[in-house]
Amino acid sequence: MERPLLVYTTFPDAEVALSVGEALVRLRLAACVNVLPGMRSVYAWKGAVEQADEVVALIKSRETLAEPLAAALKSRHPYETPIVLHLPVSEADPETLAWILRETAPDQAPFNG
Template structure:
């Protein structure tokens, strides 16, 4: 059975996150994108320590779409090197998993 996947990424602003998130959901690469505005970041970039304001996005998908989702995200992302972290999920509520698979074109779990 296919397992859920969470993908963590950041964006420069809420509008960009919403636009890219909606495109990924419409393409069934993600079932949902949670956007959390108001994040402040301190990060190393090209030998310097930078500060900035960003927006966090958590994409809910399935492991079988990891490569396609990552490629689509990077193709649309405005950052030179976007953060794309795959966070494997050890389990999920059966109803949540059935919804996630249905919305991303996956096979429903046994018994659903």
Template structure:
């Protein structure tokens, strides 16, 4: 059975994250996108240390959609180099897995 995959990314604001998330859900690349506002980031970028307000987005999808999901996310993302981390799920509730598969065409 195909495994569930979580994708972690960040956005500059909740409105952008929700708009991109909605597009990915409508395209059936993700079953759900959770947007968590209020994050402060400190990161290295092009030789400098930067600080920014960001939001986290966690996307629920399937392993076989990792490539298409990453491509669609990059195409819609406002960052030059968006963070896209594919996180394998060791175990999930069977009903949750079934819902994610059903909502992503699996």
């Protein structure tokens, strides 16, 4: 049986994260995107140590959508090099898994509007 997939990424603010998240859900590449505001990041970038306010986004999807999901995420992401970490899920509640699979089913049309 197909396994769920969590994708971790960050955005500069909640508005951008929600906009990209909605696009991914509408395309049925994700069943849900959780946006967690209020994060402060310290990171290495182009030879310097930087700090920034960011938000985390956790994307719930399925393993077979990993590549198209990453491509769609990167094409909409404002960062030059967005963080896209695929976090495999070893187990899920059967009802949760069924919901994720149903909402990301390849035979379902994208949401309109």
